[in-house]
Amino acid sequence: MLLTLCGRMQAQNDSDADVDLSLKPVPVLTGSTAYFTRVTGGQVQDAPSVSPLLLVPVGDRWLLEAKGAYSDTFAKNAQGDYAGTTSYGMAYAQIDYITKYATFTGGRFIAPFNVYGERLAPNWIRALQPSPLSVPITSGAALGGMVRGGLPFGTDKLHFNYAAYFSTNNTNHIVATDRSTGGRIGFFLPGPRLEFGASFQQVLQLDRPYAAGVHFIWQPNTVPLTVRSEYTRSSGTRGSGYWIESAYRLSQIPHLGGAELVGRGQQFFAAANLAPAVAAKLGALGRDTNQGDFGLNYYFRSDVRASASYGRQFALGKNANLWTIGMTYRFVMPMWPTGGGL
Amino acid sequence: MKFRVILCTTFLLGFVVLAAASGKTSDSKDESKPVTTIETAQHARDLRLEGEKRYHANCSRCHAAPPKFPPRMMGTIVRHMRVRAMLTDEDMHLILRYMTQ
Numbered sequence: 001m002l003l004t005l006c007g008r009m010q011a012q013n014d015s016d017a018d019v020d021l022s023l024k025p026v027p028v029l030t031g032s033t034a035y036f037t038r039v040t041g042g043q044v045q046d047a048p049s050v051s052p053l054l055l056v057p058v059g060d061r062w063l064l065e066a067k068g069a070y071s072d073t074f075a076k077n078a079q080g081d082y083a084g085t086t087s088y089g090m091a092y093a094q095i096d097y098i099t100k101y102a103t104f105t106g107g108r109f110i111a112p113f114n115v116y117g118e119r120l121a122p123n124w125i126r127a128l129q130p131s132p133l134s135v136p137i138t139s140g141a142a143l144g145g146m147v148r149g150g151l152p153f154g155t156d157k158l159h160f161n162y163a164a165y166f167s168t169n170n171t172n173h174i175v176a177t178d179r180s181t182g183g184r185i186g187f188f189l190p191g192p193r194l195e196f197g198a199s200f201q202q203v204l205q206l207d208r209p210y211a212a213g214v215h216f217i218w219q220p221n222t223v224p225l226t227v228r229s230e231y232t233r234s235s236g237t238r239g240s241g242y243w244i245e246s247a248y249r250l251s252q253i254p255h256l257g258g259a260e261l262v263g264r265g266q267q268f269f270a271a272a273n274l275a276p277a278v279a280a281k282l283g284a285l286g287r288d289t290n291q292g293d294f295g296l297n298y299y300f301r302s303d304v305r306a307s308a309s310y311g312r313q314f315a316l317g318k319n320a321n322l323w324t325i326g327m328t329y330r331f332v333m334p335m336w337p338t339g340g341g342l
Numbered sequence: 343m344k345f346r347v348i349l350c351t352t353f354l355l356g357f358v359v360l361a362a363a364s365g366k367t368s369d370s371k372d373e374s375k376p377v378t379t380i381e382t383a384q385h386a387r388d389l390r391l392e393g394e395k396r397y398h399a400n401c402s403r404c405h406a407a408p409p410k411f412p413p414r415m416m417g418t419i420v421r422h423m424r425v426r427a428m429l430t431d432e433d434m435h436l437i438l439r440y441m442t443q
Contacts, residue, residue: 024414055421057421098424119404119426120404162428165427170344190399217403305406332408332415338412340372
């Protein structure tokens with residue numbers, strides 16, 4: 001009788017779990033705030049920022065996602081006074097229709113090229129605050145349509161993912177995009193925790209450059225290490241480059257479990273035979289650059305992190321030290337009663 | 343009259359036999375239920391363990407492991423990650439199950 005009663009209670013729990021899974025999801029406001037002090041070649045900048053992300057699920061298959069970004073950058077002007085420069089923008093505002101093997105997306109979204117822009121760029125995620133030099137080579141944003149998805153590749157030990165998109169040209173300064181098309185394919189091996197893939201992008205305006213890239217992420221099961229890398233090559237004036245980054249979590253050391261050591265090396269190669277005027281217009285993309293960065297992150301909690309890094313940039317006539325120190329906070333809050341729970 | 347007595351007796355006996363058979367069926371169901379339930383509980387545990395494994399394999403590729411939130415929030419967050427990180431349908435359901443229990 002006791003066994004039967006226990007069994008019935010367990011069955012009730014199981015059915016409750018199923019009910020939990022079928023509960024209607026609520027709109028969520030998430031995102032991050034950050035405050036960073038940067039010293040770039042002796043120039044000090046203070047930059048508070050906020051990047052809110054609103055998620056609104058509709059029915060069983062729809063999701064609205066809208067992410068904005070706002071920051072003030074304070075630096076000394078020519079008169080020696082601190083002055084702020086405000087910048088804001090819309091990272092993405094998209095609607096997704098999710099099916100088992102494909103998600104259809106419309107609106108403004110991050111172009112699926114390598115993985116940094118889509119997955120590693122938020123400042124509460126990135127291991128080092130300075131962006132890799134190769135990130136601006138491609139068009140980062142798109143306005144149009146995309147199809148993407150992930151599925152087991154015949155076996156559960158290998159997952160395949162893909163994305164293909166088309167973007168129209170838009171000149172509004174907040175949501176500017178290029179007319180372009182492209183996509184990415186990737187594989188993920190959950191066992192060895194290895195991910196790799198390749199991307200392609202064709203710009204369909206001006207000098208119509210194309211770009212190709214490869215990426216990989218590896219997290220060995222035996223040590224708390226993450227190794228990431230990307231390589232991007234462009235046919236146009238934006239050159240090519242690669243970066244490789246490793247992050248080691250000191251989780252096995254008492255009292256230092258929240259600390260993470262990070263290192264990154266990268267090289268950027270400017271396009272050959274650039275006219276001086278074009279090179280000047282391209283700024284950092286107009287000259288060969290080598291850079292090494294070292295950083296220390298400390299996770300007070302999974303959502304509060306302190307970060308500090310030092311980098312040395314080697315560019316012809318532009319060698320510089322890059323210092324960064326600051327904090328990030330990732331927030332998550334419901335926009336509708338959740339009915340309790342965990 | 344005699345025929346009626348035989349008919350009533352037969353009817354009563356039939357009823358008793360049917361009732362007994364019905365009870366036996368019910369008992370046999372009760373006997374099989376714990377076995378089925380134990381199997382279901384074991385299956386649920388396996389799913390949770392698999393969900394935990396997929397959670398660690400997928401989420402930590404990009405960021406520090408997040409805490410669990412109320413189920414209705416987790417539904418939204420996992421749906422977002424389904425799109426962003428291109429989780430498979432199975433991964434999404436297993437991770438959602440793990441993160442809501």
